[in-house]
Amino acid sequence: MITILTKKITEATAGFCDIIDITGKIKEHIEQANIRAGMVTIFVSGSTAALTTIEHEPGLIQDLKEFVEKYIPSNRRYHHDDRWGDDNGFSHLRASLFGPSLTIPIENGALSLGTWQQVILLDFDNRPRKREIIVQLIGERE
Amino acid sequence: MITILTKKITEATAGFCDIIDITGKIKEHIEQANIRAGMVTIFVSGSTAALTTIEHEPGLIQDLKEFVEKYIPSNRRYHHDDRWGDDNGFSHLRASLFGPSLTIPIENGALSLGTWQQVILLDFDNRPRKREIIVQLIGERE
Amino acid sequence: MITILTKKITEATAGFCDIIDITGKIKEHIEQANIRAGMVTIFVSGSTAALTTIEHEPGLIQDLKEFVEKYIPSNRRYHHDDRWGDDNGFSHLRASLFGPSLTIPIENGALSLGTWQQVILLDFDNRPRKREIIVQLIGERE
Numbered sequence: 026m027i028t029i030l031t032k033k034i035t036e037a038t039a040g041f042c043d044i045i046d047i048t049g050k051i052k053e054h055i056e057q058a059n060i061r062a063g064m065v066t067i068f069v070s071g072s073t074a075a076l077t078t079i080e081h082e083p084g085l086i087q088d089l090k091e092f093v094e095k096y097i098p099s100n101r102r103y104h105h106d107d108r109w110g111d112d113n114g115f116s117h118l119r120a121s122l123f124g125p126s127l128t129i130p131i132e133n134g135a136l137s138l139g140t141w142q143q144v145i146l147l148d149f150d151n152r153p154r155k156r157e158i159i160v161q162l163i164g165e166r167e
Numbered sequence: 168m169i170t171i172l173t174k175k176i177t178e179a180t181a182g183f184c185d186i187i188d189i190t191g192k193i194k195e196h197i198e199q200a201n202i203r204a205g206m207v208t209i210f211v212s213g214s215t216a217a218l219t220t221i222e223h224e225p226g227l228i229q230d231l232k233e234f235v236e237k238y239i240p241s242n243r244r245y246h247h248d249d250r251w252g253d254d255n256g257f258s259h260l261r262a263s264l265f266g267p268s269l270t271i272p273i274e275n276g277a278l279s280l281g282t283w284q285q286v287i288l289l290d291f292d293n294r295p296r297k298r299e300i301i302v303q304l305i306g307e308r309e
Numbered sequence: 310m311i312t313i314l315t316k317k318i319t320e321a322t323a324g325f326c327d328i329i330d331i332t333g334k335i336k337e338h339i340e341q342a343n344i345r346a347g348m349v350t351i352f353v354s355g356s357t358a359a360l361t362t363i364e365h366e367p368g369l370i371q372d373l374k375e376f377v378e379k380y381i382p383s384n385r386r387y388h389h390d391d392r393w394g395d396d397n398g399f400s401h402l403r404a405s406l407f408g409p410s411l412t413i414p415i416e417n418g419a420l421s422l423g424t425w426q427q428v429i430l431l432d433f434d435n436r437p438r439k440r441e442i443i444v445q446l447i448g449e450r451e
Contacts, residue, residue, distance in 0.1 A: 027169050027311050027447075029205055029306060031274055063313055064350055064445055066206055066270045071281035072222040079405045080356040084388035088398050089405060091388075096238065096380065104226035104233075114230055121221045121231060125284070126270045128350045128410045130445045132315055137443050139355035142409070159279050161206055161272045163169075163305065163447065164313060169311050171347055171448060173416055208348055208412045213423035214364040238380065246368035246375075256372055263363045263373060267426070268412045301421050303348055303414040305311075305447065 034158040038148035046081040048143045063164015067127045073116035073150040075123035081143040116149040176300040180290035184232045188223040190285045205306015210268045215258035215292040217265035223285040258291040318442040322432035326374045330365040332427045347448015352410045357400035357434040359407035365427040400433040
């Protein structure tokens with residue numbers, strides 16, 4: 026019997042490429058829901074944040090921040106800024122490039138991640154935000 | 168009772184990074200199908216188009232076009248062009264970078280998008296195309 | 310009646326942006342499982358590999374390799390390398406950019422890919438690896 030469950034994670038972020046490991050909170054939802062086999066779709070609502078996976082260690086986090094700053098710099102003016110004056114054109118572009126959704130299989134009640142692979146929320150906005158991430162579980166319960 | 172429904176959207180595109188907001192057409196399919204809780208997978212068939220989300224306003228659309236033109240320019244020659252002579256190596260690379268699929272949760276019959284977040288089709292090909300986008304709904308009907 | 314099935318693909322890779330077409334192996338799993346309508350989620354475990362689609366021909370494969378080498382070069386030092394000494398900071402960054410998951414609809418027992426669109430595994434690590442790709446099928450069986 027397949028079930029669909031929709032859960033939420035909220036994160037207070039600092040903006041400017043704040044990178045937060047949300048793997049633990051996703052695992053908690055899977056455990057509480059008792060999903061043994063299935064998958065989880067993770068989605069961040071909002072056009073200045075994104076999701077991907079990475080080995081979440083300080084060196085790589087710094088590398089990722091320097092990568093986005095180099096190719097989509099925060100200190101130049103974008104057409105979006107000319108029109109709307111909120112100065113976060115860079116935030117939108119970065120979010121569109123990385124994308125808002127991620128789908129991960131669940132096997133034997135566990136996320137099918139590699140040992141050094143964590144799910145991260147990337148908040149690219151130019152101010153602190155309260156982010157809502159949707160964790161949608163589809164699968165068979167115990 | 169979980170149901171799977173497969174719907175289509177077609178779009179006539181101009182090519183060369185034509186960016187089209189398809190959010191309204193996805194919402195219509197969800198409403199017609201009466202899916203209350205579940206998710207939608209959106210997929211574009213073809214290797215020169217992609218999907219992502221963005222705030223669909225003219226400034227950002229221009230920013231996104233300039234971004235892809237800067238890093239994957241249309242006016243140089245690619246190995247793909249040498250082999251196949253169709254001069255759209257840049258189109259393929261851009262499509263692979265952004266990716267062809269997107270999965271979005273549905274809650275209370277509505278897409279879980281942010282207020283300023285729209286789903287866009289990016290057609291990177293070097294000529295007008297008729298594109299088919301698959302909208303696959305999985306969920307519980309009313 | 311909706312079913313969930315979890316299958317595996319293994320690939321021996323050479324590393325350094327080894328790009329492998331896994332479309333045939335995904336199709337085999339769909340045929341063996343007799344899924345007529347549904348979708349497949351493909352996920353690579355590990356933080357130095359990724360998935361996307363492309364027209365898998367030697368010219369474009371070379372273009373894609375040159376693209377990642379230009380913007381995330383393998384011959385410079387990353388903060389990750391300073392901390393961990395495994396010299397594959399570039400591998401991690403590339404993998405995070407392309408992402409580990411892909412979802413593709415299945416219609417009439419076939420993947421909804423375009424004619425020139427194949428699913429590829431990108432192994433960005435700096436050494437040969439044995440990769441495990443999860444192929445998760447959700448749908449109605451014949």
